[in-house]
Amino acid sequence: xxxxxxxxxxxxxxxxxxxxxxxxxxxxxxxxxxxxxxxxxxxxxxxxxxxxxxxxxxxxxxxxxxxxxxxxxxxxxxxxxxxxxxxxxxxxxxxxxxxxxxxxxxxxxxxxxxxxxxxxxxxxxxxxxxxxxxxxxxxxxxxxxxxxxxxxxxxxxxxxxxxxxxxxxxxxxxxxxx
Amino acid sequence: xxxxxxxxxxxxxxxxxxxxxxxxxxxxxxxxxxxxxxxxxxxxxxxxxxxxxxxxxxxxxxxxxxxxxxxxxxxxxxxxxxxxxxxxxxxxxxxxxxxxxxxxxxxxxxxxxx
Numbered sequence: 001x002x003x004x005x006x007x008x009x010x011x012x013x014x015x016x017x018x019x020x021x022x023x024x025x026x027x028x029x030x031x032x033x034x035x036x037x038x039x040x041x042x043x044x045x046x047x048x049x050x051x052x053x054x055x056x057x058x059x060x061x062x063x064x065x066x067x068x069x070x071x072x073x074x075x076x077x078x079x080x081x082x083x084x085x086x087x088x089x090x091x092x093x094x095x096x097x098x099x100x101x102x103x104x105x106x107x108x109x110x111x112x113x114x115x116x117x118x119x120x121x122x123x124x125x126x127x128x129x130x131x132x133x134x135x136x137x138x139x140x141x142x143x144x145x146x147x148x149x150x151x152x153x154x155x156x157x158x159x160x161x162x163x164x165x166x167x168x169x170x171x172x173x174x175x176x177x178x
Numbered sequence: 179x180x181x182x183x184x185x186x187x188x189x190x191x192x193x194x195x196x197x198x199x200x201x202x203x204x205x206x207x208x209x210x211x212x213x214x215x216x217x218x219x220x221x222x223x224x225x226x227x228x229x230x231x232x233x234x235x236x237x238x239x240x241x242x243x244x245x246x247x248x249x250x251x252x253x254x255x256x257x258x259x260x261x262x263x264x265x266x267x268x269x270x271x272x273x274x275x276x277x278x279x280x281x282x283x284x285x286x287x288x289x290x291x292x
Contacts, residue, residue: 034206035185038239056271059238063272066204067242127282130249133208142249143242150275 007114008156011174013095017088021047024082027100030073037073041066044087051089052177061094064151064175067143068098075110077101077167092178099170107159107167113141114157122149152176179220181213186237188214190221196231197221204241211247218251222260229261235292240272249283256284263288 023040030036045062054060072083083100102110116125126145133142147153154174162168180189186201197218205211221230234240240248255262264280266273268291281287 034210035204038185038202038204059271063239066239070204070241070243123282126279130246130253130283133246133250142246146242146245146276146279150279 004158004160005111006156006158007111008118009154009174011095011154011156011172013088013097013172016090017095018090019051020086020088022084022086024084026080026082027073027076028079031079037066037069038062040069040085044085048087048089048094052092054177057177060151060177061175064147064153064173065096067147068096068171068173071143072098072100072171075100075102075106075169077103081166092176094175094177095172096175097170097172099168102159102167102169104167110157110169111159113144117144117148117155147173179217181217188217190217192221192224194231195221195225195228196233198233199237199240201237202239203237203244204239205243207243208247208250211244215247215251218248219254222251222255222258225260229263229288230255231263231265233265234273234277235265235267235270237273238270240276245276245279249280252280252283252287256286259286261286261288263290266291 025040041062044065045058048061049058069083069085076083078101081101083098086097088095122145126142126149129142129145144155148155156172158170158172160168160170180187186199186203189198191198252262262284264277264287266277266289268274277289281289
């Protein structure tokens with residue numbers, strides 16, 4: 001198996017978990033009806049909000065999951081290959097890991113985006129990306145910047161090749177809902 | 179003039195120089211926001227002297243593609259040297275956390291939280 005590439009924050013995903021659940025879905029169902037991303041995000045928010053005193057929990061959970069799920073769908077290689085979402089709760093945190101396939105030809109670009117997220121000032125990066133978007137409407141990529149910058153979400157990206165030699169990325173994040 | 183869909187509406191009232199967003203805006207990408215962008219551009223072209231008001235206070239969610247599209251509009255206003263007032267709701271987390279980004283793009287964006 002090819003060596004994995006891990007970029008980003010250190011997150012303890014396994015230990016001291018109070019509760020967890022996992023679901024999977026097919027990207028093709030999302031492309032069939034884009035509103036399903038919002039439905040999935042709202043479901044996660046509704047499921048977990050009562051664990052937290054923070055009155056903003058529902059809106060924040062839904063917003064953050066919506067961005068990560070949108071990203072997973074947009075970067076996926078195979079629309080018929082499930083995207084797997086695991087959510088865990090620990091203290092005042094939600095931890096999640098979203099795993100999807102990625103096309104070989106986009107892997108290096110994605111790694112570049114991730115490296116920028118952890119090496120540059122996020123306000124500067126936000127402004128740069130937006131200005132680039134004026135020149136080229138297809139460019140955007142501010143979702144991850146906003147989630148890290150405005151919601152202080154810890155994140156890491158694990159690029160790995162599975163036993164079928166398919167490229168995958170597992171995006172793990174830690175959302176503080178105190 | 180109004181764009182009205184199941185999940186959201188965007189209404190432009192010319193005499194008030196105001197555009198009101200309501201609901202949930204989570205469209206697929208910037209191209210999906212083109213209709214809204216065109217409405218905003220029309221409002222910008224028709225507004226002179228006083229600020230154009232964008233009332234976001236009833237917009238529960240806006241995804242990053244929407245923030246990106248709105249940012250492009252803010253840059254357009256910067257190019258036209260026109261003023262904008264954004265009316266936000268600090269009980270809605272995305273607004274409390276992300277609206278200030280628009281000020282970083284253009285110093286003439288005023289944000290008022292209701």
